[in-house]
Amino acid sequence: MKKVLFFIESLSGGGAEKVLTDLVSNLDATKYEITVCSLVDVGVYNDYLNSICTYKSILPNRDTLNALQKRVYGIRYNLIRKMPAKWLYSRFFKEKYDVEIAYIEGFATKIIGNSTNPNSKKIAWVHIDLYANHWTKTEYKNLQEEKEVYQNYDHIVSVAKSVQDAFSKRFGITNKLSVKYNPIDREDILSKAEKPLDNILPKKGIRLVTVGRLEDQKGYDRLLEIVKKLKSDGFVFELWIVGRGSQQSDLENYISDNDLHDVVTLQGFQKNPYQFVSASDAFVCSSRSEGFSTVVTEALILGKPVVATDCSGMTELLGDNEYGLITENDTESLYIGLKKFLSDASLRVHYTEKSKERSVDFDINAIVKSIEELL
Structure with a gap:
């Protein structure tokens, strides 16, 4: 059996973390010993992963610590972020693995890219457009250092062709690249979506839903601006935002200041977001940048029409507006797109049918098999 290591910063509930969980649970357990x-x-996802593979962490959950332990934790965390990556690797990973995978950009990629195990195959996963959103640069001294870390890998996987193109444009690396779409468990999603929601008020017109971390990347600040304009236009609709993040209080303040409580509901993080998507009439992706959007894929699996900004992976998912409505990636364009969608019942019916048509294309077995060939 091959010993495979996946390294990631946390399993905090983002799309990459969910996809990792689906991937690990579907890899052939007779071939791979996974950590x-x-x-x-x-x-x-920690408890679930621990039931299907070996799961461990370097630092504990800060929220479980007392005041003194939290101070020590803070010191350790800051030291880890500053220490040489090669030293950290040798300290973190005493066991030898056949395959070492950095499953997220930034810190994890830097550590595995400085592996002291000369016999392992090293794979980096890229989930986002690093040309449009070069968020990883804070982990490195300069662009050259980051490029050199990637050159230490045997293979670099991107989750969409557009993500791969952006990666090559940023780092000038054109070899050892491949595209592997996110493995998503279609049957599991459909099963979980069947569970009815409790204590949900009747719909107020068309119900829009979006799912994601409450961070700048997801564009919920501009989505609320659009909601305000659409409400002023007289449209009868509501928006559910499912997720949590650092912008929570900012979004709450905007909703309060602009009297949007009757339109917008922040649903918080949900272990089963598919119930919320299933109970909606359409899915909205307002992101400033993406890789290959897990939540848009899930919305299509559930047969929901999608309105999305034009970021990486969207044309691969939705075609040239064939399976969903793609707008330019700015506030005004998304506003116009949503206004058109809310105004035109035939358009909503059309994209509902096209979404159902696209739904059958997501075969997790074929995708996992192609990833196993890489390992």
Whole structure:
């Protein structure tokens, strides 16, 4: 059996973390002995992963510590972020693995890229457009250092062709690249979506839903601006935002200041977001940048029409507006797109049918098999 290590910063509930969980649970257990290691023991998938593979973390969950332990934790965390990556690797990973995978950009990629195990195959996963959103640069001294880390890998996987193109444009690396779409468990999603929601008020017109971390990347600040305009236009609709993140209080303040409580509901993090998507009339992706959007894929699996901004992976998912409505990636264009969608019942019916048509294309077995060939 091959010993495979996946390293990730945390399992905090984002799309990459969910996809990793689906991937690990579908890899052939007779071929691979899998370890998932996170930097911090935070997330919603930890217990489940521990039941199907070896799961461990370098640091504990900060929320479980007392005041003194939290101070020590803070010191350790800051030291880890500053220490040489090669030294950290040798300290973190005493066991020898046949395959070592950095499953997220940034810190995890830097650590595995400095592996002291000369016999392992090293794979980096890229989930986002690093040309449009070069968020990983804070982990490195300069662009050259980051490029050199990637050159230490045997293979670099991107989750969409557009993500791969952006990666090559950023780092000038054109070899050892491949595209592997996210493995998503279609049957599991459909099963979970069947469970009815409790204590949900009747719909107020068309119900829009979006799912994601409450961070700048997801564009919920501009989505609320659009909601305000659409309400002023007289449209009868509501928006559910499912997720949590650092912008929570900012979004709450905007909703309060602009009297949007009757339109917008922040649903918080949900272990089963598919119930919420299933109970909606359409899915909205307002992201400033993406890789290959897990939540848009899930919305299509559930047969929901999609309105999305034009970021990486969207044309691969939705075609040239064939399976969903793609707008330019700015506030005004998304506003116009949503206004058109809310105004035109025939358009909503059309994209509902096209979404159902696209739904059958997501075969997790074929995708996992192609990833196993890489390992």
